[in-house]
Amino acid sequence: MSSEPLLEQLIDSLRCLPGVGPKSAQRMALHLLERDRDGGKTLSAVLAESMERIGRCRECRNLTEDETCSICANEQRDRDQLCIVESPSDVIAIEHATGFRGRYFVLMGRLSPLDGIGPEELGLEQLAEQLGQRPPQEMIIATNPTVEGEATAFYLQRMAQKHGISVSRIAHGVPLGGELEFTDQSTIAHAFSSRLAI
């Protein structure tokens, strides 16, 4: 490769992005330097500022540049429904796909003892405090349908019950447009056992 230290440093730094190996990093660096210096400058300025200024919402732990995120600050959002998700991308997914008008709490992970993640690491004390001070009517648990996600859901369910809050869990089943033949056994079993009367 090149013997230009700064260029090498740039290529190396770009590799911290997901899905970017040495080849793509080199292509990105050369593209910015050869064809899009303005874009590169804007990127570096925005990146630097974002890393400095974006923190966590003090209510829901989602990423925000203010003290509270736009969803928590919005008075129109329903305080009676609280949806618990694992990550900020889950908030985006639910916001895009549903007409949910309640609020969120972002765990930034899931209970996973083997990864050293317990209730403290997920900010569940903060959540318990919120449930005590201003309990919503319904807690919607939208953690992923994995073993760790289910364990997290059960832990949350017990927390909510302590505060007398009704709990619901998002449904899991056959994907829309999918075919039973190509759906895995566990999903079919789950979809079958939690079928709905129509």
Add this chain to the structure above:
Amino acid sequence: MRVSLEPSYVLHARPFQESSLLIEALSRSHGRVGLVARGARGVRSRWKGVLQPFRPLLLSWSQKGELGTLTAADQVASPPPLAGESLFCGLYANELTTRFLQRSDPHPGLFERYRQLVAELAVGDPAQPALRIYELQLLQAAGFGLQLEHEFGTSDPVREDAWYRYVPESGPKLRKYEEDRAGELISGAALLGLKSGQIEDRHLKELKALMRRLIRFYLGDKPLKSQSLFH
């Protein structure tokens, strides 16, 4: 080395490189193994939903160094998934297994015990006796077997009606002085029950305290994270 259709359970899966998973599995004839499941996190992965803990699987892999490469994962049966408190117990068993077992140290007996434990947890039976017996066998497999039949020092058989203080690494010592702290005492009947695998309900509390103390003794200052789930 190629391994084909080996009865196994996934103990834990963590993201590895771009789209793969690094699986810790407990297999019947190869003990705990680390396997890379290439592309398992991709949208179209054929292993989606299969490589989850507590499911009886038949895993096939090839292995050159410390880590193997998963080549196939077949689901044997679809048992009811663990739920609620049982799920926490299962995660506890998995953490314990990973902490105590070295990789590639086969213990087929322990595997059978793990299978039974998961089956009991899945139907929601009272899991405490099964957990105690699993803990005992796991300690044995790790080389920390418990002395449950004979008294430490005298080699007298443990008596059902006597009280003992269990000394880690040594064994039960007959209770001598009144100043022995009550919490650390264990009845001979409980020790013999654990030995025979027939644990009575009235002994569950003292056996739990005993195993907890021993596990803490062997794990040192890095406690088990899964215990924080039970509060």
